[in-house]
Amino acid sequence: MLFTKNDFGEGFKWGVSTAAHQVEGAHNIDGKGLSIWDTFAEKKNKIFNNDNANTACDFYTHYADDIALIYKLNIPNYRFSISWSRILPHGVGAINHKGIDFYNRVIDFCLELGIEPWITLYHWDLPHDLQQKGGWTNREVIHWFSYFVDCCLKNFGDRVKHWMVLNEPMVFTGAGYFLGVHAPGKKGLSSFLAAAHHAALCQAEGGRMIRSLRHDCKVGTTFSYSHIEPYRADNEKDIRAAVKADALLNRLFIEPLLGLGYPTKDVKIIERIERFMYPHDEQKLAFDMDFIGLQNYTRELIAHAPLIPFVHAKIIKASKRNVPHTLMDWEIHPPSIYHALKRYNNYKGIKEIIVTENGAAFPDVHEEGKVNDFERVKYLQDHIAQVLKAKQEGVKVNGYFVWTLMDNFEWAEGYFPRFGLVYVDFTTQQRVVKNSGRWYSQFLKNTVTASMEVWEKNGSKMI
Numbered sequence: 001m002l003f004t005k006n007d008f009g010e011g012f013k014w015g016v017s018t019a020a021h022q023v024e025g026a027h028n029i030d031g032k033g034l035s036i037w038d039t040f041a042e043k044k045n046k047i048f049n050n051d052n053a054n055t056a057c058d059f060y061t062h063y064a065d066d067i068a069l070i071y072k073l074n075i076p077n078y079r080f081s082i083s084w085s086r087i088l089p090h091g092v093g094a095i096n097h098k099g100i101d102f103y104n105r106v107i108d109f110c111l112e113l114g115i116e117p118w119i120t121l122y123h124w125d126l127p128h129d130l131q132q133k134g135g136w137t138n139r140e141v142i143h144w145f146s147y148f149v150d151c152c153l154k155n156f157g158d159r160v161k162h163w164m165v166l167n168e169p170m171v172f173t174g175a176g177y178f179l180g181v182h183a184p185g186k187k188g189l190s191s192f193l194a195a196a197h198h199a200a201l202c203q204a205e206g207g208r209m210i211r212s213l214r215h216d217c218k219v220g221t222t223f224s225y226s227h228i229e230p231y232r233a234d235n236e237k238d239i240r241a242a243v244k245a246d247a248l249l250n251r252l253f254i255e256p257l258l259g260l261g262y263p264t265k266d267v268k269i270i271e272r273i274e275r276f277m278y279p280h281d282e283q284k285l286a287f288d289m290d291f292i293g294l295q296n297y298t299r300e301l302i303a304h305a306p307l308i309p310f311v312h313a314k315i316i317k318a319s320k321r322n323v324p325h326t327l328m329d330w331e332i333h334p335p336s337i338y339h340a341l342k343r344y345n346n347y348k349g350i351k352e353i354i355v356t357e358n359g360a361a362f363p364d365v366h367e368e369g370k371v372n373d374f375e376r377v378k379y380l381q382d383h384i385a386q387v388l389k390a391k392q393e394g395v396k397v398n399g400y401f402v403w404t405l406m407d408n409f410e411w412a413e414g415y416f417p418r419f420g421l422v423y424v425d426f427t428t429q430q431r432v433v434k435n436s437g438r439w440y441s442q443f444l445k446n447t448v449t450a451s452m453e454v455w456e457k458n459g460s461k462m463i
Contacts, residue, residue: 015077033089051414222293
């Protein structure tokens, strides 16, 4: 499919995304408090290779060069998050003005270069002091989070016009409070359901707060979405397992936000979330967002698994199915993003969809000042083509952000998977624009088509 940026229309928003904990470093300087990921990484064998994000990409020091690089790559929108413990070291209470000053510098420099800042309020780095009080399992988190939102809006809301409340609540509650593979490393159904309900309340309350504090801002929130299909399309048990997995992974947070309640009909175990609900909570879960951020990387095939508790379903990994996959063992399946967009578009309450993350990790090699990541170029081209297909069919999608600007700390996987458009040497902090970054730059400049053949012959030599 041949297309250019112009095919998406003039108002379509193109960008790139990062997250504070994954790039900033400076984990304990200038008054920053500890986050749950700082303390989680101190435990042995929790992070691949026992890596940590103490330095990461040192964006805290190099932010001006990195933002200037965004400008040079012709990227007009930059999505990043605020480190809660950098501006509120204890989660609530005294404000760390050095942290506020840092984000003011980041925002002001973006605007000076004509780059629109998009801020994610919570991208997984809860202050450690709040986790000591139960973190997301403690209903008080609604008040703690409201204090954080108020601080951010009052300090940055005069210049930042696009806000996202939470990043992928299903991931940080499921991986962090049920499976224990992400910070804070808690396990169990009760912890998960409590954390999930409180996060769902916070995503709506955060939206209400932003709109009340700044009438000139657009507010949204982001969800992970993997297109789900049964492993055996003609097997009734696999079909039922896929329905359960879809309800849990893709519907648990979006539907209460839209006033539809939790999807208990398809996953009975979710009914136990009622233990954590107060009177009128069902109404408090709903909020009319200006946009929804959709984050898609792959599709998942689900098989019936009687030994898996609660859902009796399991993901059949891409490597087991011998299909093309990334370093994360995620199947490369571009139609997944098309199906995700179509599914969200079918919800009546969604006004606008922004793809706030899409990207891939491959075994990038830095040789002679270059990183020839043609697999990533093709991945981006094929997925952007699917976004265009959805848009041409009337889907309300109006933006696409690549994950991510540069290689960074990828949570439990450490520094092994590289997702960036820019290669980072974590020893020297040298940045090298990959072939994918060059392609995206030229695409946004509207000087190349989204054609791998054209790019290989001509585009890769253009900058």
